[in-house]
Amino acid sequence: MARPINEINAGSMADIAFLLLIFFLVTTTMDIDTGITRKLPPPPPEEMPDIKVKERNIFKVLVNSRDRLMVEGKGGHISLLKEQAKAFLSNPNLLDSNSPEDMPEKRQVDIPLFGGDVWVTKGIISLKNDRGTSYDMYIQVQNELAAAVSELRDELSMNKFGMKFSKLSDDEKIKAIQKAIPMAISEAEPEDIGGH
Amino acid sequence: MAKFRKKGGKKTPGISTASLPDIIFMLLFFFMVTTTMREATVLVRISAPEATQVQKLEKKSLVSFIYIGPPLNTKLGTDSRIQLNDMFADVKDIREFVQLERESKDEADRPFLTTSLKVDKETRMGIVTDVKQELRQVGAFKINYSTKKKAIIQK
Numbered sequence: 001m002a003r004p005i006n007e008i009n010a011g012s013m014a015d016i017a018f019l020l021l022i023f024f025l026v027t028t029t030m031d032i033d034t035g036i037t038r039k040l041p042p043p044p045p046e047e048m049p050d051i052k053v054k055e056r057n058i059f060k061v062l063v064n065s066r067d068r069l070m071v072e073g074k075g076g077h078i079s080l081l082k083e084q085a086k087a088f089l090s091n092p093n094l095l096d097s098n099s100p101e102d103m104p105e106k107r108q109v110d111i112p113l114f115g116g117d118v119w120v121t122k123g124i125i126s127l128k129n130d131r132g133t134s135y136d137m138y139i140q141v142q143n144e145l146a147a148a149v150s151e152l153r154d155e156l157s158m159n160k161f162g163m164k165f166s167k168l169s170d171d172e173k174i175k176a177i178q179k180a181i182p183m184a185i186s187e188a189e190p191e192d193i194g195g196h
Numbered sequence: 197m198a199k200f201r202k203k204g205g206k207k208t209p210g211i212s213t214a215s216l217p218d219i220i221f222m223l224l225f226f227f228m229v230t231t232t233m234r235e236a237t238v239l240v241r242i243s244a245p246e247a248t249q250v251q252k253l254e255k256k257s258l259v260s261f262i263y264i265g266p267p268l269n270t271k272l273g274t275d276s277r278i279q280l281n282d283m284f285a286d287v288k289d290i291r292e293f294v295q296l297e298r299e300s301k302d303e304a305d306r307p308f309l310t311t312s313l314k315v316d317k318e319t320r321m322g323i324v325t326d327v328k329q330e331l332r333q334v335g336a337f338k339i340n341y342s343t344k345k346k347a348i349i350q351k
Contacts, residue, residue: 010217017220024227033253035312035340043332065320131322135315136245138324139343143247150249 036142041186057104059088059125063141065132078140085125085148094118094180113176114160120180128188145185152181240265240279245317246346253340258308260297262290264323265316276319278327287323290330298336314342 061081062070069076071084088104097119099106104123111118125145129138150165157165157177168174242265253259263279278285280293298306311331315324331339 013217014213014220017217017224021220021224021227024224024231028227028231033256033259033312033340033342034250034345035253035342036247036249037251037310037338037340040328040332040337040339042335042337129321129325131320131325133321134317135319135321135324136317138321139245139247139317139341142341143249143343146249 036139036146038142053124054105056102057122057124059085059104059123061125061127061141061145063127063129063133063137065130067134067137069141078137078144081141081144082148082151085145086152088125089121089123089148089152089181089184091119091121091152091181094120109179111176111179113172114180118180120182124184124186126186126188142185146183149181149183149185153177156180236261236263236279236282238263238279239268239282239284240277240316241268242314242316243318244314244342244344247343248346250343250345251340253310253312253342255308255310258301258305259310259312259340260294261312261314262293262327263314264319264327265314266318276316276323278323287326287330290327291334294331294334294336308338309336310338310340311336312340312342 060070060072061076064070069078069081071081076084091099091106094114095118097106097108099121104121106119107122108117109120110116127141127145129141153165157163157168157173160177161168161173165174165177168177240263242263264276265279266274266276267284272284278287278290280289285293294311298309301309313324313327328339331337
């Protein structure tokens with residue numbers, strides 16, 4: 001009494017798949033997380049060695065609790081910050097060890113791709129904010145400073161390799177550019193700078 | 197020409213639906229692969245600030261999130277609060293949170309752990325600075341300020 005084997009009805013397969021599909025459609029979130037990546041410095045040692053940095057090597061940016069900017073001791077505006085930072089960090093001649101009086105000093109760095117020793121700016125951007133500064137303003141300032149560095153890198157990369165920094169794929173070239181134009185943004189230890 | 201005409205009217209053949217499940221499965225797999233389940237219910241309101249210099253956050257599994265913003269439940273006030281996992285927390289709790297996150301990850305991956313700060317743009321920097329100081333103490337140095345990408349307006 002051999003029963004004929006029935007075929008499994010696959011007609012409802014589509015329905016099952018639809019059900020799953022709708023479930024994933026609903027639960028899915030397509031947003032890709034983006035943001036500004038930064039590296040925090042390690043906590044300061046107990047006895048802080050007093051590192052003296054010359055005045056001309058620092059580009060001071062202060063943000064007070066009313067989101068007002070103070071750039072190099074003068075009132076500033078967010079729309080001008082990028083150009084000011086660029087002017088401060090710019091290094092038109094990598095092979096020249098001297099820099100004008102009003103520009104930061106340079107130090108020697110060995111970058112084989114650029115033909116050995118080149119002179120890189122010692123400039124540091126120092127960012128200080130008040131506890132009352134709004135996060136939005138803080139991010140805007142970080143963004144402008146990052147934009148200044150990335151534009152300078154783009155320019156140098158265009159000059160040396162003929163393409164933008166972000167388009168470079170060779171690890172060595174990326175390293176060379178990063179060495180020639182360091183991302184020197186330092187954040188001061190938090191303190192109240194007033195302006196309540 | 198009438199010679200070749202078939203008897204009876206021509207019937208339009210029905211569209212075969214046999215490949216429908218395959219198509220649906222294809223879509224299904226696409227969504228299964230791209231989907232990321234939200235791990236925590238967000239208890240604070242976060243509208244991220246906009247920036248142009250953004251980078252994509254790689255390796256989602258190695259990222260732990262800290263949310264800071266005003267509570268959604270307005271009974272809890274309008275001051276920004278810190279949220280870790282599913283609960284409101286204090287600055288002091290960050291140490292434990294980071295250590296737990298670190299232990300749950302593979303040893304080889306630990307140096308690449310990133311902390312993503314999802315902060316509302318109205319928040320004052322005081323609380324953010326406290327969180328950053330605490331992260332420095334614990335040794336979670338890689339951080340990411342979560343921002344939306346702003347379209348660059350060409351002049």
